Amino acid sequence: DTGVSQDPRHKITKRGQNVTFRCDPISEHNRLYWYRQTLGQGPEFLTYFQNEAQLEKSRLLSDRFSAERPKGSFSTLEIQRTEQGDSAMYLCASSFQRGNTGELFFGEGSRLTVL
Amino acid sequence: TQLLEQSPQFLSIQEGENLTVYCNSSSVFSSLQWYRQEPGEGPVLLVTVVTGGEVKKLKRLTFQFGDARKDSSLHITAAQPGDTGLYLCAGPYNQGGKLIFGQGTELSVKP
Numbered sequence: 001d002t003g004v005s006q007d008p009r010h011k012i013t014k015r016g017q018n019v020t021f022r023c024d025p026i027s028e029h030n031r032l033y034w035y036r037q038t039l040g041q042g043p044e045f046l047t048y049f050q051n052e053a054q055l056e057k058s059r060l061l062s063d064r065f066s067a068e069r070p071k072g073s074f075s076t077l078e079i080q081r082t083e084q085g086d087s088a089m090y091l092c093a094s095s096f097q098r099g100n101t102g103e104l105f106f107g108e109g110s111r112l113t114v115l
Numbered sequence: 116t117q118l119l120e121q122s123p124q125f126l127s128i129q130e131g132e133n134l135t136v137y138c139n140s141s142s143v144f145s146s147l148q149w150y151r152q153e154p155g156e157g158p159v160l161l162v163t164v165v166t167g168g169e170v171k172k173l174k175r176l177t178f179q180f181g182d183a184r185k186d187s188s189l190h191i192t193a194a195q196p197g198d199t200g201l202y203l204c205a206g207p208y209n210q211g212g213k214l215i216f217g218q219g220t221e222l223s224v225k226p
């Protein structure tokens with residue numbers, strides 16, 4: 001399968017614990033995005049990378065969230081000291097971008113439940 | 116405040132009916148995209164519209180980009196249960212690389 005893959009698919013954790021999600025994009029794609037989505041709502045932008053550079057991070061994100069994309073390949077999203085409000089689906093997407101228009105290919109998401 | 120406002124948020128119709136979903140903004144977008152998302156899966160691109168006034172058709176789905184590039188619509192003719200899902204419009208924020216989404220329209224088509 002050469003699509004976007006995310007791991008784990010489901011994570012249940014206790015409040016205060018740290019969690020890390022991994023995303024493997026389509027190999028030739030230069031951009032990688034992270035979104036958060038709650039039930040029945042549209043994806044909320046978190047951050048995106050072009051190659052290994054993190055070009056933008058949402059101001060909605062607290063300092064507890066950090067993302068990396070070493071070597072411009074896979075990416076990780078870490079949430080420290082999780083809170084119940086962090087419970088959501090975390091979606092990763094990649095694209096091959098020329099200019100501002102490009103199709104985003106999404107993974108199936110990592111669902112986080114914070115107890 | 117949503118930069119892209121979709122309406123309606125929920126739509127429940129019978130098989131065979133027609134429907135239109137709207138995506139509106141006070142900002143100009145260089146392009147808009149429509150995605151469809153099924154439960155437990157990521158969104159999948161349906162279409163990208165780039166030119167003001169552009170109309171694109173995908174089988175029973177018709178997409179239109181407003182002349183001023185501030186709005187778009189999705190019209191489905193003779194809806195089928197397989198059309199059920201969350202329909203999302205998206206566009207590049209400030210014409211940059213950040214893609215923002217509307218809040219979505221949840222469509223349910225009953226047989």
